Amino acid sequence: MKQDAVVALGNPLMGDEGAGPAVLERLRVDLDLGERVDLIDSAGSSMTALHALSGRRKVVFVDCGYMGEEPGTLKRFLPRQAVSEKNMPRLSLHEGDLMQVLEMAELLGDGAREVVVFGIEPERLGPGAGLSARLRSRLDEYARRIRAEFMEQAAPAR
Amino acid sequence: MPRTVHLDIHPVTRVEGHGQLVVRASDGRVERAEWLVPEAPRFFEAMVRARRWDEIQPVVSRVCGICSISHSLAAVKAVEEALGVAISDDARMLRVLTHYSELLQSHVLHVGYLVAPDLMGAPSVVPLAQTNLDLVKKVVGLHRAANEWSDLLAGRTTHPLTLVPGGFTRVPAPRELEGLRRRLAGLVPMATELAEAVLAVAGAVPSFHRDTEYVALRQAGEYAFTRGDIASSDTDESRPAGEFESVANEYVTPQSTAKWTRWHRDSYAVGALARYNLNRAELLPLASKWAGMFGLGGHCDNPYMNSVAQLVECAQILEDSQRILDSLAGRDLKDTRVEVHPAAGEGASAVEAPRGILFHRYAFDEKGVCQSANLCIPTNQNHGNLQKDIESLVPGLLHLGQDEIRLRLEMLVRAYDPCISCSTHFLKVRFI
DSSP, X not given: OOSEEEEEEOOTTBBXXXXXXXXXXXXXXXXXXXXXXXXXXXETOHHHXXXXXXXXXXXXXXXXXXXXXXXXXXXXXXXXXEEEOOOOOOOOTTOOOHHHHHHHHHHHTOOOSEEEEEEEOOSOBSSBXXXXXXXXXXXXXXXXHHHHHHHSOOOOOO | OOOOEEEEEOOOOSSSOOOEEEEEEETTEEEEEEEEBOOOOOOHHHHTTTOBGGGHHHHHGGXXXXXXXXXXXXXXXXXXHHHTOOOOHHHHHHHHHHHHHHHHHHHHHIIIIIIHHHHTTOSSHHHHHHHOHHHHHHHHXXXXXXXXXXXXXXXXXXXXXXXXXXXXXXXXXXXXXXXXXXXXXXXXXXXXXXXXXXXXXXGGSOOOOOOOOBEEEEBTXXXXXXXXEEEETTEEEEEOGGGHHHHHOOEEETTEEEEEOOSSSSOOBOSHHHHHHHHGGGOOHHHHHHHHHTTOOSOOOOGGGHHHHHHHHHHXXXXXXXXXXXXXTTOOOOOOBOOOOXXXXXXXXXXXXXXXXXXXEEEEOTTOBEEEEEEEOHHHHHHHHHHHHHHHHGGGGXXXXXXXXXXXXXXXXXXXXXXXXXXXXXXXXXXX
């Protein structure tokens, strides 16, 4: 296990919901990054995300998110800078909310020392594989921003 | 006191349907009590047609992210049956161990994350962690260990890589199996503390009994998970996996896009409680002790106790895994993969997934290309029974407040541990 990780969340069969895994695939071709950082596709599993935090120095999450921004916007934030407004019925293990996972890791005292979240505002959510053209055209930019978290001096949280 | 109730519990979901509960009662008379399943069909049976015999497992594993090992096992067993392949005893034991890792993952998550908050009066596991931190740490620790167990045997936590027709693509080294044996021995005290914590609040498990037909695998001399015939609590008759269609008798109903099933009655139940009811005589000592501790005793027809049966199965899994690992200890495992030659044929299988008995059937042409497939999953088999439970339960709840009725019904749905469909997982945040 490496000290740092990028963890992607999302379902690639639901349009822009798959933004996280799509960015992760872009990052996988970067061999330098792969040598230093674990690249983890958490898919739909909040528990995988929770376990990925354990014992790490730094974890960067990338997830599709309703943030009130223009579709396609990539926004970097720290967990303390946002609160979840997601409502879940708690009927199924398939449900997940990253913000809740982060809260849980903190409660358990089992989180990474540093956590950064990159949210990508969706344009289209719904059944069907593949991102909207707007998000697809910006994948390289998203990957660059996330790579910079590890390969260059991290930008301060905005 | 006669009550008027209007409940429409439709879980928030953005792209795929979850289950929906609708209850209408006026002046103490129930007008409507329905379990609706509006999820979209997923067409896996069509996806595997025209695929080769060795392409089936990677596709059908994706039916479920929680039960991917069960689907993989069902697929490779059915393919082996169709192509006339017999695997070695070592490979069979490793498959059982692999399957146990999934059962433990799933049961611990269900009991620890979804049921425990109900029993302990918490809205979800996060507030539960604020009041019962040690308990939640144990749940997370058990789940993490089960994940790593899957990683070792299946190649990764979800969607196994090592399970193929004919056996395993990779088997752990003896030292890895010894490490697993030591790790599992250390999990027993953690699991016991989880069971004791649930026992302390077991009084919150609703008491509701309905005479029910239970269906599960049965194999002489073992608590069956991966082999045996299909048995019913209604009769001594059992049927081989190859006749599963005559057990499930799938049919469609207007209130569900999922097929429902029935055997000797209008519905039947599958899952941990069904397995317990049909196989409790085969429980190993620790599991048997836990069953006694929870008062499960003989036949149990309280569906809320399914979660308790899952806990009992956690003990069974840990105990039986130790037995298997002891028998494999220090041995250089050989013949864990036999050669498979494509041939025309048809085969079916039955495997106990965490949520109940799972059936797969495939037919191949002489080149080993799939011509047809039929999958019958546990949650589908439970839908009809859940409906019958709701019809029976609701009239006795009308004296309660609407919130309490809602809680009891949601707890009933959760007790079945439904795996209705995969939903989305995106963020929805407000910046502060």
